[in-house]
Amino acid sequence: MKIIEIHHPYTKDQIPNEPVVLVLGFFDGVHRGHQKVILTGKKLAKEKNVKLAVMTFNQHPSVVFKKQEGENLKYLTTLKQKEYHMERLGVDYLYEIEFTSNFAYLKPQDFVDQYIVGLHAVAAVSGFDYTYGPKDIADVAHLPEYAKERFDIVTVAKKTLDGDKISSTRIRDLLDEGNMEEVAKLLGYIYEIEGTVVHGDARGRTLGYPTANIRFKNSVRLPVEGVYVSEIKVAGNWYKAMSSIGHNDTFGEGRKLTVEVFILDFNKDIYGETVRVRFNHLIREQVKFAGAEDLIRQLNQDEEDTRNYFYK
Structure with missing residues (x-):
């Protein structure tokens, strides 16, 4: 997979000179709904014998439109994680557009001309709720008007689970509940974060539970505070x-x-290692203990519950 980083306006030499099926979306989480859209594009690309391209953004549009501070946003996937999932799904070209004010205020016609036709799309694939400007004039219903029959348009209906739409918002709500099993069902994989092992206060060693302290990005969405398998x-x-x-x-x-x-x-020294941590199951939410002895007793029970999860 080739990653192409674009800062608006781009130059023609940045764009591979070949036809593609272009899939559009932000894809935070790359959940099963997103996967349905991407795999629809993949199937169409195979039918048309062209490459599969996906266009996404380096940050959420609300950073520009709502003047929201970027460090306050919490993403289900970092850009690096998103790249991993895109490659796993068979994407040939991943366009990562810097979502700047200059890009954000492109008129719908200019967006279509420059970022669909300009990327040599023979077909544009998106979810039913995709927008590329103000919702009342730049939704999928208006896309044929701007396309002017220059490319095919494929709109993928919402994917549901248990009667409700699979969405990033639904997943965030489940993370706040610690319902990791349902999160995994919606994602199609176990929720995880990436970080670096750093030195902590080493208190875990005194409790008999030496831990790897993970430094993670402020933009990472964590599950509810608690103890997890x-x-x-x-x-x-x-x-x-x-x-x-x-x-x-x-x-x-x-x-x-x-x-x-x-x-x-495990007893290896792993300081400085970049690691991935999966959250399979919430054992319990966090509580404040009266002292170290009560905490140790609970940690012993937590370890037993963890081993039972894996080995029984």
Whole structure:
């Protein structure tokens, strides 16, 4: 897969000079609804014997339209994770458009001319709710008007699960509940984050539970604070683990939010490693304990629950 980063306006030499089926969307989470849209494009590209291209943005449009601070946004997938899923789905070209004010205020006709026709699309594929400007004039219903029969238009109906639309918003709500099983059903994979193992306060060692402290991006959407059955990928290998998202309130108020991972039957030094952490199942939400002894008793139970999850 070739990644093409675009800052508006682009130059023609940045665009591969060949026809493509172009799939449009932001695709936060690359969930099963998104996958349906992308795989529809993939099937059409095969039928037309052309490459499959996907166009997405480096940041959410609300950063520009709502003047929202970027660090306050919480994404289900980082751009790097999005790239991983796109490659896994068989995308040939991934256009990553910098969503700037200059790009955001393109008129609908200019967007179609420059970012669909200009990208040599023989067909444009999107979800039913895709917009490329003000909703009342730049939705999929208006696309034929701007297309002027220069490319085919394929609109993919919403994908549902248990009667409700699969959406990034629905997934975020489930993350807030810690319902990781339902999150995985909607995503089509187990929810995970990526980060770097850094030094913490080493308190876990004194409790008998040495943990890998994960430094993650501020823009990452975490599940609800709690203790989870998890897995961690270190140097290409997945290990069974127990993780904690919380502020360690037992040892004082106002502490920084951390993600700490206790890896089962593991004693290697992994500081500095870039890792991926999956959240399979919420064991319990965070509580403040009276002291270290009560916390240790609960951690012992958490470890037993984790081992039972994997081995029973």
